Amino acid sequence: MRPLQTTSGPQMPAPETLISVDRAIAELRRGGIVAVQGKDGGVVHTLTAEAANADSLSMLATFAAGTRPALAVTGRRARVLGLGAEDSAVVLLTSLGGMTAETVAALADPCLSGPRPELGVLSASPASATAAQAVALAKLARLLPAVVVVEAGNGFAADQIRVAAADVAAYQVNTARTLRVVSQARVPLAGAEQARIIAFRPADGGIEHLAIVIGEPDVEQPVLTRLHSECFTGDLLGSLRCDCGDQLKGAIAEIAQAGSGVLLYLAQEGRGIGLVNKLRAYQLQDDGFDTLDANLQLGFDDDERIYQPAAQMLRLLDIGSVRLMTNNPLKVGQLSAHGIRVAERVPHIFPANEHNRFYLNTKATRSGHLF
Known part of the structure; x- marks a missing residue:
């Protein structure tokens, strides 16, 4: 090991x-x-x-x-x-x-x-x-x-x-290449007491990305991994408009149950458009647009995220192969394109509620998410 x-x-x-x-x-x-x-x-x-x-x-x-x-x-x-x-x-x-x-x-x-x-x-x-x-x-x-x-x-x-x-x-590519570990600490979590948080910062002093490491992953084997884009409304406030909070807590619990793994907490709010623009998109959704068309109304692509930071973080952790917890085939393809082997896609599904049912259906029918 x-x-x-x-x-x-x-x-x-x-x-x-x-x-x-x-x-x-x-x-x-x-x-x-x-x-x-x-x-x-x-x-x-x-x-x-x-x-x-x-x-x-x-x-x-x-x-x-x-x-x-x-x-x-x-x-x-x-x-x-x-x-x-x-x-x-x-x-x-x-x-x-x-x-x-x-x-x-x-x-x-x-x-x-x-x-x-x-x-x-x-x-x-x-x-x-x-x-x-x-x-x-x-x-x-x-x-x-x-x-x-x-x-x-x-x-x-x-x-x-x-x-x-x-x-x-x-x-964006250049900042990802300059990411480095700047701090880390043991942070016991509910349901995952053997956890550490590691912070990565780009050379220009920009926003940090985080890795939550649970247990002692063996990098000689594919590491159970979740890429999670930060979501202030879902992760912190418990918003019912998305499934982000469920996915975050569920991933931590599943990794802990498996014994070890890594969750990358990426500074890519709102699929990369930022919190303020995400709130604008929510306003448009209330006017009848689905989550993709709301982004298009604002002038954004349906997903503005890039995955070079995630791949670079994994390399810095000496992880070259993962069992990726995701419903999004794009993440599998993007990690592979950036040199990280995806040995297995692990489904990561949670029940819908009356507020996010349409959102989840849109992800399935228009973004190709696998539920």
Whole structure:
């Protein structure tokens, strides 16, 4: 028997490519204007739709060099609005009347309350690769995937945050590669007293992922493993809208009963869209959309999660083969694609209730979950 590896590693200097993206994320969340620079040297000055008001739009316009600000949205959001081609990843929307704060809000936010403004004449065109990465940056910031942009902008402000589009595109993979163990402690759990929690942090100091290790897994054998995306509402509050709380507690109990295993608690709230956007999706579900279509209304893919962090955590624990507790075939395929052998899929099913029955049915019929 070979126990898993839990040694903390030294903190390595964060690559500048990660630092620049982290700074850009923080700036967008504060409502600032970020310059995204493409491979060809072209610049897209970027303001998130959520931060668009008269003052911020006026400031953005100062970067224009004969071009009008446009709203960059995902192809999914554009199609919801009836303005996008089926194969467009990101679409630029322009208005003859200009992009006012009211127009931006109406185009970007399906949860907007109150009467919607008259949008006037709108046109759509494919966005540049640089503008597409500006939208990706908004996703990384856990904001609505819509940004007001000035393409081919006029220079930089002296103190403006700048980021390379290529660094934004590679950010999630690069942060996963830099994960390291930063702390661990014995944490006895109800029904699993022989448990430890191990924290993993990326080099740029971003959000930690956690591993709950129960017992003493033998890494020479496939380790019973659960990948669990954090769910504030289900895990902590006991929300009945999903089955996350049941899955978390049930996985801990099943691993303890088996004698050993690992639960990875991944910082991917709301299938990767973040808590605030998940609450927006809930509002849309209350209006009649299912869980997938609610995400599409917001402009997200039906599942924005990536699995490089989970694979890297398992490698750092010296786990190369797992018995994966999941109903989601995508997780099996993604772990395998990232170099972790899935020796067996272990079903992980719990009874439905009146509040999550439709949600679970959607996962089965539209996302291919196996129940």
